Amino acid sequence: MNDFNFYSPTEFVFGKGRENDCGKYVKKYGGSKVLIHYGGQSAIKSGLLDRVRTSLEQSGIGYAELGGVKPNPHDTLVYKGIDLCRSENIDFILAVGGGSVIDSAKAIAIGVPYEGDFWDFYCTKRPEKALPVGTVLTIAAAGSEGSGDSVITKQDGMLKRATGSDVLRPKFSIMDPQLTQTLPAYQTACGATDIMAHVFERYFTNTTEVEITDRLCEAVLLTMLKETPRVIADPDNYEARANIMWAGTVAHTNIVGVGRQQDWNSHGIEHELSALYDCAHGAGLAVIMPAWMEFVYKHNVMRFCQMATRVFGCEMDFENPENTALAGIRAFRRFLHDIGMPINFDELGANQQDIPKLVEKFGLGDGRTGGFVALSSDDVAQIYQIAANAKL
Numbered sequence: 001m002n003d004f005n006f007y008s009p010t011e012f013v014f015g016k017g018r019e020n021d022c023g024k025y026v027k028k029y030g031g032s033k034v035l036i037h038y039g040g041q042s043a044i045k046s047g048l049l050d051r052v053r054t055s056l057e058q059s060g061i062g063y064a065e066l067g068g069v070k071p072n073p074h075d076t077l078v079y080k081g082i083d084l085c086r087s088e089n090i091d092f093i094l095a096v097g098g099g100s101v102i103d104s105a106k107a108i109a110i111g112v113p114y115e116g117d118f119w120d121f122y123c124t125k126r127p128e129k130a131l132p133v134g135t136v137l138t139i140a141a142a143g144s145e146g147s148g149d150s151v152i153t154k155q156d157g158m159l160k161r162a163t164g165s166d167v168l169r170p171k172f173s174i175m176d177p178q179l180t181q182t183l184p185a186y187q188t189a190c191g192a193t194d195i196m197a198h199v200f201e202r203y204f205t206n207t208t209e210v211e212i213t214d215r216l217c218e219a220v221l222l223t224m225l226k227e228t229p230r231v232i233a234d235p236d237n238y239e240a241r242a243n244i245m246w247a248g249t250v251a252h253t254n255i256v257g258v259g260r261q262q263d264w265n266s267h268g269i270e271h272e273l274s275a276l277y278d279c280a281h282g283a284g285l286a287v288i289m290p291a292w293m294e295f296v297y298k299h300n301v302m303r304f305c306q307m308a309t310r311v312f313g314c315e316m317d318f319e320n321p322e323n324t325a326l327a328g329i330r331a332f333r334r335f336l337h338d339i340g341m342p343i344n345f346d347e348l349g350a351n352q353q354d355i356p357k358l359v360e361k362f363g364l365g366d367g368r369t370g371g372f373v374a375l376s377s378d379d380v381a382q383i384y385q386i387a388a389n390a391k392l
């Protein structure tokens, strides 16, 4: 196991109706005037936004509002948010929504105290200062409620890029699983796929002797295999929703990934798809992640056998372990299909003729990237090609 620091300062406030206390938590973390940041219609329709306003009013906290965050959030709204925070003397940002809203809130939070263009932080600069952010989470997926990451798309050129820093970790995140009961089955499944992908990005590692994090990863994956079909069949199943919601946070605070090298190429490769086609990040991962696995499994066949046997319950073929590795990958793709995810370019609405463009936007040039297997541009092109033609 490698040396590590684990810093996860977020207070997670979990359970039914806990959003009614959001004013109390804003106050606890020093907010006196809040920007309520939200997405499209879901938080309005469910009455959540009204409950958030009431809670803030009851705690004597003033607020301004900025809605309209779209999935795969754009820089344009971030600039508006920064201006609004400055003109309204906002000192706390409350994100009410999913990963897109939270990431947009984090971008505003680093932009407000910075004199330059906030996009600098999505190029090379590391954030060191940010307004405090709290969240009321409405979808189990990105894990942004506990992570120090934010992903934004620059509209000019449709560049989807990430930044990361501990200053971006939310002060608190309110997690009421009931709020996720209004999610359409497709969004629930996209979220589940993203959660599993966050685990796999960490699971496939070259670091040895990491039994504890291997087992934690497998626990999250097994939970997702059990609970996702339950909520797809019964969207109001509170207990299954609750398990998935916590799994989403555990998958991405990095508690399952400490002390080990991680990969993250599937995410980078997927981000070009959601930037170009505006598809859901989880749907893009359903197409890319098994394709990435097929491309890299020979690098460590036994690690893929471990996944296949411990997570997907495959029989170990001692004569030919590659069969077991491939059976595990097939089982993963089958699961994704069964929960309603696309598994190839056609089903996603992507076009194989765009592969050279996707590779170019990925921006690797002659370099290599990735922790488990360092990929070249040509490798990335091959992974897109496998994904384009994937079958069950």
Ligand code: NZQ
Pocket (backbone or CB within 6 Å): 039, 040, 041, 042, 043, 069, 070, 071, 072, 073, 097, 098, 099, 100, 101, 103, 138, 139, 140, 141, 142, 143, 144, 147, 148, 149, 150, 151, 179, 180, 181, 182, 183, 184, 187, 190, 191, 194, 252, 267, 274, 281, 282
């Ligand atoms: O805008 P509304 O109307 O709220 O609709 C949203 C949106 O259309 C809807 N939704 C959310 N909660 C709902 C609901 N609909 C009904 N009932 C509810 N309770 O769901 C749709 C998707 O929302 P979004 O926030 O985009 O989903 P998600 O949480 O998957 O976030 C995706 C974004 O996060 C980034 C992705 O790249 C993508 O841009 N990621 C962020 C990460 C991070 N910050 O740590 C890591 C991830 O790997 C990921 O890259």
Ligand code: ZN
Pocket (backbone or CB within 6 Å): 142, 194, 197, 198, 267, 281
């Ligand atoms: Zn993700």
